[in-house]
Amino acid sequence: MPFDPSLALGPSARPDDPWSVAELAARVARALSASLPPRVRVRGHVSGFRERTHWYFDLGDPDASISCVVFASQRRKVGHQPADGQEVIVSARPDYYAKQGRLTLVVESIEPVGASAKELAFRRLVEELRALGWLDPARKRPLPSFPRRVAVLTSRSGAALQDVLDTLRRRAPFVEVAIVDVRVQGEEAPAEIARAIAAAGAAAHSLNLDALLLTRGGGSADDLDAFNQRVVAEAIVACPIPVVAAIGHETDTTLAEMVADVRAATPTQAAMRLSPDRAAMLDQLDALGSRLGAAARGRTARARDRLARLARRPAFLDPRTLVAARADRLRLVASRLASVALAHLRGTGQRVERLSSRLDAVRPARVLAARAQRLTRAESALAAAVAARVRAADTAPLADRLARAAPALLDRRRAHIDALARQLHALGPIAVLERGFSYTRHDDGRLIRSVTDVRTGEAIRTTLASGEVRSIVTDPLYTSADASPSSPRPDPPPDARPPASRPARSGARGRTTTEDGGTPARDQLDLFGGRR
Numbered sequence: 413m414p415f416d417p418s419l420a421l422g423p424s425a426r427p428d429d430p431w432s433v434a435e436l437a438a439r440v441a442r443a444l445s446a447s448l449p450p451r452v453r454v455r456g457h458v459s460g461f462r463e464r465t466h467w468y469f470d471l472g473d474p475d476a477s478i479s480c481v482v483f484a485s486q487r488r489k490v491g492h493q494p495a496d497g498q499e500v501i502v503s504a505r506p507d508y509y510a511k512q513g514r515l516t517l518v519v520e521s522i523e524p525v526g527a528s529a530k531e532l533a534f535r536r537l538v539e540e541l542r543a544l545g546w547l548d549p550a551r552k553r554p555l556p557s558f559p560r561r562v563a564v565l566t567s568r569s570g571a572a573l574q575d576v577l578d579t580l581r582r583r584a585p586f587v588e589v590a591i592v593d594v595r596v597q598g599e600e601a602p603a604e605i606a607r608a609i610a611a612a613g614a615a616a617h618s619l620n621l622d623a624l625l626l627t628r629g630g631g632s633a634d635d636l637d638a639f640n641q642r643v644v645a646e647a648i649v650a651c652p653i654p655v656v657a658a659i660g661h662e663t664d665t666t667l668a669e670m671v672a673d674v675r676a677a678t679p680t681q682a683a684m685r686l687s688p689d690r691a692a693m694l695d696q697l698d699a700l701g702s703r704l705g706a707a708a709r710g711r712t713a714r715a716r717d718r719l720a721r722l723a724r725r726p727a728f729l730d731p732r733t734l735v736a737a738r739a740d741r742l743r744l745v746a747s748r749l750a751s752v753a754l755a756h757l758r759g760t761g762q763r764v765e766r767l768s769s770r771l772d773a774v775r776p777a778r779v780l781a782a783r784a785q786r787l788t789r790a791e792s793a794l795a796a797a798v799a800a801r802v803r804a805a806d807t808a809p810l811a812d813r814l815a816r817a818a819p820a821l822l823d824r825r826r827a828h829i830d831a832l833a834r835q836l837h838a839l840g841p842i843a844v845l846e847r848g849f850s851y852t853r854h855d856d857g858r859l860i861r862s863v864t865d866v867r868t869g870e871a872i873r874t875t876l877a878s879g880e881v882r883s884i885v886t887d888p889l890y891t892s893a894d895a896s897p898s899s900p901r902p903d904p905p906p907d908a909r910p911p912a913s914r915p916a917r918s919g920a921r922g923r924t925t926t927e928d929g930g931t932p933a934r935d936q937l938d939l940f941g942g943r944r
Contacts, residue, residue: 481518606644852875
């Protein structure tokens, strides 16, 4: 049924009634839904491809363009990742997005036009493995020069196995072959081939395997698809022994051959690459044998010539001449050695004598004896010189002068000392006490300067010129200059102790000592601030 816009708009509206944008968008969405099928297939060229969480691109041709989106949930199901400029056919669901006023195709599958999807997937896988370095020639290992045993992975019923066995039997019958029967086509073939490669690599050491040959005969591209899978390529890369791959015809190139250490065009060529040629080895052995014989003959001839030259030497013709020459040389060396030894001993003896004489000259006893003699001579000379000076000098005038000056000097010094004693007595505290003064102290020796320093009932000591008086304070009298009698007098420090009492005894010049052992002159020094 052809699209009729008049039916999509619904009931007729008055021309002067405006539509809202949302109403117009809803009418457009209903019209598209009514006129378009739920799924459409569209062919066009890809442009503006953007890969974010979802895929976004435009699909167009010279006359029109439409936006497309592949949601993240559908990316693995579409089967192909498009690229700019590529022509594809998309199966999509039309969707009108009202907020932007835009029709978008929600793509569910993509089919490339021209190259098949399988070929494009193969190319992407090759680029991925190339980025991983699996195709790098530097990673690949060389084949063993003389393998002892090789494993052949192929179908037991295939013609490729017979070609390999015939070639190995003809070229190198000494190489043992371990046959691993696997399927080489079909859906289950890739996994089975990968497991067989892994098992052969794991048993390589125990089975003495030196290399692995993966092969099959020719076939279509679908028949060879099992060798284009990533799982097979990964197993080949992980195999611990070198891998030779020969898949299909010479013009066929599979992913397994790309990652293998060595690629061969055919199974026969693979067997030839893996095994040494027996005929060539025999020829090489013959050549080596000839070279070895020639080298041995030449070495023997040279040794024979040398032996002949040695036999013509005088030492071998008459060995006694050699012994006689050595004996003459030995005698000469012995005589030279004896003369050198005697000269050395003679020189050493002379040196010892010189050192002994030098040592005797500096021996301590001898040095001390020489110095004692010098000292004795010096003492004698000194005594003689002193006696001579005494005899030459006239000492009588000096003795007279000394006898006259000594008494006068003593009298002057004695008079000066008496004057100083009188002056000291006049200025000393004893003279003050003799004029009628005294000073009073606490029982512990501290000087009393004010009536506030004593308390009623306290024992005090008063020092006079002739001695000391002890008394007890009964009622101290205070003047206006003194502090209040109620002011407490500070107690003496606990570590203050009165001096030990001793009986008075007479001192020099009739002075009296105090009970604490000091002289009145010493105690009266407190009158002038001597004790604080």
